[in-house]
Amino acid sequence: MNSDIILKAVDKNREWAISKLNEYLKIPSVSAQNSGIKESVAFLQRTFTEIGLDVKICEAGGSPVVFASKNVGGNKTILFYNHYDVQPPEPLDEWLSPPFEPTIRDGKIFARGVSDNKANLITRIAAVKTFKDVNTNPSVNIKFVVEGEEEVGSEHLPNFTMQYRNLLDTDLCIWESASKDEVGRPQIILGCKGMVHGELVAKGANTDLHSSRAVIIPNPAWRVVWALATIKDKNENILIKGFYDDAVIPDENEKKLLEEIPFEEDKLRKNLGLSSFVNNLSGFDLKHRFFYSPTFTINGFTGGYQGKGSKTVLPKIATAKFDIRLVPNMQPDDIVKKLRKHLDENGFADIEIADVKGYPPARTPYNNPYVRIIAETGKEVWQKEMVVYPSTPASGPMYLFSKIAPCIGLGVGHAQSNSHAPNESVYIEDFYIGTKHIANILAKMGG
Amino acid sequence: MNSDIILKAVDKNREWAISKLNEYLKIPSVSAQNSGIKESVAFLQRTFTEIGLDVKICEAGGSPVVFASKNVGGNKTILFYNHYDVQPPEPLDEWLSPPFEPTIRDGKIFARGVSDNKANLITRIAAVKTFKDVNTNPSVNIKFVVEGEEEVGSEHLPNFTMQYRNLLDTDLCIWESASKDEVGRPQIILGCKGMVHGELVAKGANTDLHSSRAVIIPNPAWRVVWALATIKDKNENILIKGFYDDAVIPDENEKKLLEEIPFEEDKLRKNLGLSSFVNNLSGFDLKHRFFYSPTFTINGFTGGYQGKGSKTVLPKIATAKFDIRLVPNMQPDDIVKKLRKHLDENGFADIEIADVKGYPPARTPYNNPYVRIIAETGKEVWQKEMVVYPSTPASGPMYLFSKIAPCIGLGVGHAQSNSHAPNESVYIEDFYIGTKHIANILAKMGG
Missing domain, CATH: 3.30.70.360 (Alpha-Beta Plaits)
Structure with missing residues (x-):
């Protein structure tokens, strides 16, 4: 599929996307405080329906999981994993604007959960809507899984994936989030630790x-x-x-990828008031330890x-x-x-x-063919090479989905997004480009 | 001095002694809660004056130290160290009678601080009064030091002993407390750990x-x-x-003393729910470790x-x-x-x-001549051998006084006195005999 029409349609959709994001960010969906769950589920049900998807509210013991899908008769299926819950906003007095009143400053939109990961979900939703706007279908079938307990340990997600296993077949899972790295290059994240x-x-x-x-x-x-x-x-x-x-020990190609990853160790060390990292490591060895x-x-x-x-x-x-x-x-x-x-x-x-x-941990091999598709579709919209990270050093429930299909993390955060901290933000321009990236994938993934 | 007259006079003094003890026990002198300090100092000043001693209220930075003395022109001096403060009474609901309303049950008097160490101070005061009652003098000069911060670490006692060093010369210091041991024999305690x-x-x-x-x-x-x-x-x-x-390593004589000390290790082990003591120790080795x-x-x-x-x-x-x-x-x-x-x-x-x-730690050598005098005068009143303990396993500020003179711990508690715990008690009969012991020492120590 030629994606030019779609990418132009994304541009026309900017106002809708940003207003949806605003609406979503206003919901104080703090799972640790049991707040905003119902409102989030209602918002998602309404929004997925609006863009032409079938919605199923799945009970699996905790906050409901919102499942949305559209079978376009494609040979392939893509599944997006996201969560509608956010971290608690505290300490409140460190926010420059209220955490649940999205505010734009310096080209960035500030609100709790914007980077982790409400903006990411809206990029995916806006991309799907674009196809509807131009009366066409993506090249692949579409599935969304949006859970509400990620920030408190995804306790019921294993139940969900067992009970609703028949809904979840897919060829690729796009994981919740990623950021631009410290030198401004968009990340592709292939795994997380167990x-x-x-x-x-x-x-x-x-x-x-x-x-x-x-x-x-x-x-x-x-x-x-x-x-x-x-x-x-x-x-x-x-x-x-x-x-x-x-x-696992990284092979030569993985070591090359690792060399590509920027890591401002002096800055990090000084920010944390440390005289050295463990075992006095630096350079490649430090990065190797961090990710592997x-x-x-x-x-x-x-x-x-x-x-x-x-x-x-x-x-x-x-x-x-x-x-x-x-x-x-x-x-x-x-x-x-x-x-x-x-x-x-x-x-x-x-x-x-x-x-x-x-x-357990989860990792998608760097040579999985979808990694190339994502990198190429990404380069077209970001106008720069994406950087492949073998893993985040953090952990998450990715393993539940990596048993079904390769999982790849994408997102529109940046290196100072302050996920889990006050004054969380994403760049509005990144939000638009990230939407184009998803639209480009949806146009081309089916071949 | 023949002490028969004195010992009989102690018997006549029982009512006075027990009523003084009651008055003293009613003062809630909890240093940790800064309670009852003034009342304690007033009570002691009044009581020492009543028995014919000169009183000096000494300020050394914390709660006042009450110093009382009488120079009878003797060649020797005895100094009694006590404290007027007690442990907090909590948990209150575990007391069978209120902690500051002394109550008699089963031949025992129950109140916070009765064993640690208000009854001990009253034995010493009642013994001194007896000499006044029969118009004679002890064989030795008498000094009392009663501090109010022992239960919170005696923070200002080093200041006191420096500032008031000129008051403190003595030949023997009788330390605050001791108990009958687990088989009912009165203890002589020669030290405490640092x-x-x-x-x-x-x-x-x-x-x-x-x-x-x-x-x-x-x-x-x-x-x-x-x-x-x-x-x-x-x-x-x-x-x-x-x-x-x-x-220090105990010599053969000290090892013999150690063998004399009862130690119901099986009972202790079971009470604490332990399968064994450290290093599976038992018998002499366990006692050796405990004290040395x-x-x-x-x-x-x-x-x-x-x-x-x-x-x-x-x-x-x-x-x-x-x-x-x-x-x-x-x-x-x-x-x-x-x-x-x-x-x-x-x-x-x-x-x-x-x-x-x-x-630092403090210890009086087992072969100090006063140990013999105390053991002999004690045997006469207790009608059984006293047992010499090289040390308590606990710590205390004894070192401040052991620099001046040998220190020996005596007291009228028993193995289940519950010092520092609810339902603290001493046997009334032990209180009377303990008073006789002090009177007997005061009669004979001067030679």
Whole structure:
């Protein structure tokens, strides 16, 4: 399909797109505060219907998932994954304009959730509408999945993908978001890390005690410290047997992609007030670690006295909250099993691994043919090369969809978009170009 | 001096003593809540005056120290150290009778502070009064020091002992408290452990971060764990170079004393729900460790997320609160210096040792001649052998007075006195016999 007509139609659609975005941004859909759920679902149902899609509101135990689709009789199908929930706007006094009153300054539109990821969903919706406006169809069948719990851990999304598996067949999944990178090049993101989080729990006496007793009564805080110290050494090597066994190692082509990725390490280091990164890494090695290494992180300790000043107490219980970020092809269950074995073999059978939750990593191979299509259609509208990121260093439920089809992250944020922070923004021009990119994909993906 | 007359006079004084104790126990002198300070000082001033002592209210920066004395022209002087403050009574709903309404049940008097250590002070006051009642003088000059900040760390007591050093010369200091032991034998306590407490502080980035960054950003929680793991191994050996150098080792006679001390280890272990004590110790070795070993105790962790559930955060700061209990002849400054050196030499120069406070241990040699006098005068009134404890496993400001004279702990508590806990009590009969013991010492100590 020649996409010129479509791209011109996107231009005509600007006013509609920006007014839809404004309407959407005004809904305070904060999942952590259980706010704006119904309004979001109603808005999406109305909007998808308006652009000619069939809508199904899917219940899977939590906030409803909005499913919308149009079968144009194409040989291929594209599925867009987005979420209608946003992060809490707090701290409110750091916003220059109210978080749910979208405001334009310096060519950017500011509002909570605009970058993560309401603007992205509107680019996709506006692109689909464009085909309706010019009385044609995209080259592919279209599906949308918009969930409402991403910012609180997508707890019911596995239920959804099981219960509604028959709706979800697709050839390509476009993931929720991406940004321009630090030097202004639009990203293509091929994956995200997996996750295991939980707590190591050690128990001592059945009551807190005067610390004079510590001379003979076991101290669970020491048990946790000793156990943790066997897990990672001070050179950041994770010592669990077999931990790295399945961790993918980048091939030469992937290393080349990695070299392409800008990483302003000095700026980052100075902004964070650090004298160095872990193991004094820099350059390629630092980037390599950032995107390709799994982690074992202590998120916090709980146990004993945590207030001001001193209290000479012997705690009865101590826990360390941890998360483990997984790279392909590490599996959460396998890692938890190896951690359990490690603790047992090192004399810490008494330490419980509690509250474990997790999900696997996901990554689409850089040589998947859709990566090329997306890069080429993108270059045409952005007028510059897109940059392929093997992964974000963060985690997400992409694995649920990557079992069905390759997943690729796209979006219209920028390096200072402040997702999850006050004064979140996207450039309006990026929003329009991103819409063209989606329209271009829809025109050309079917071949 | 023949003490028979005095001991009979103590019997005649019972009603006065118990009514004084009641009056004293009704004052809610909770230093942590800044309550009852003035009333306590007034009560003590009135009571010391009533028994013929000169009183001086000493200001040294905190709650006043009550000093009372009588020079009888003796060759020797005895000084009694006590404190008028008590622990907070909370949790109130666990008291069978209100904590500041002394109540008699089963031959015991229940009230907050009765064991720690109001009854002990009244035994001493009642003993002195007895000499006045029979128009004679003790064989020794008498001094009392009663401070009001013991339960909150005796912060101003070092100031007091410096400012008022000229008042404090003595030949023997009777320390605040002791109890009957678990098999009902009255204790003589010869010392207490010293103390260093503080925090290990590690700093990372200048802000908490999303834990996906932990792959390249140093995590202060790991720094604290690694540092702690170099300080004590899982066999409870403290690995700081020279830590044990000055720690006294008991001689054969002291070991014999230690064998004499009852220690119901199975009962203690079961009460605390433990399968074993540290290093599976039992019998003599367990007791030896309890009384003669220094400790390094983690009192609590602070850093990262400590609430319910998970938060995948990378903390900017992590601290471990610790206390170190010192045995003779370890010195706090020396131990802190060795800890600093240990951290530096093990690659943890970045870890700060903050909020350090401490004081040395104190111990009177078991063969000090006053120990014999106290044991003999005690046996006469208790009608059984007293048991000599080299130390309590707890800490206290005894060192300030042990620089002046030998210090020996005596008191009328019992093994279930519940000091620092609800339903604190002493046996009334022990209170009377304890008074006789003090009277007997005052009659005979001068020779």
